Amino acid sequence: MVSFTRSWPIAFSLLLAACADPQGSQVRQAVLDGGDLVLDLDLRFTETQMQALEHGIPLRLAVHLGGAAPDVAIDLRYSPLSRQYELALPNDAGTRVFSSRARLLAALDRVVVNDVGAAQGVVRVELVSSALPAPLRLPALIDRDWRLATPPRTWGG
DSSP: OOOHHHHHHHHHHHHHHHHSOTTOOEEEEEEEETTEEEEEEEOOOOHHHHHHHHTTOOEEEEEEOTTSSOOEEEEEEEETTTTEEEEEOTTOSSOEEESSHHHHHHHTTEEEEOOOOOSEEEEEEEEOGGGSOHHHHHHHHHOGGGOOBOOOEEEEO
16 A cells, blocks of 8 residues: 555645646737736637537636736626527726627737736736536536636746
8 A cells, every 4th residue: 555645746746637628718818018918818618618618608717916016807698589609808997798609709819908007027817616506616626628727927027
């Protein structure tokens, strides 16, 4: 029998692998421009996530700024009746509307977070499973098709 002290590094690495985004989403670049943080994102949604959006289930992404500023949310919605996609970015005054899913996803390539109060930090983006409707929260915690999480990316300094 293998002792716990010898096997914990293996168990920990397996846990990290299970939590990783299988699609390879990433923050390609994070640049401080004045007081704003400009993010160049490469978010790769799964078919399960896109089907949920197509059926009117909103998706929320959290932009974690590592304590440099409060976390901000990005909301994606689809209204089947009007056939319009909606995007609410952290600093936009209103919701942006798109006629196609491709345009919505293209708008996520560049996200600006205004008034970041630090000269350096770490940023990462992830899907917020707790923002999903109650019946989807548990599957989102255990199903890899619901994972979307970028590795941390440093900026500034």
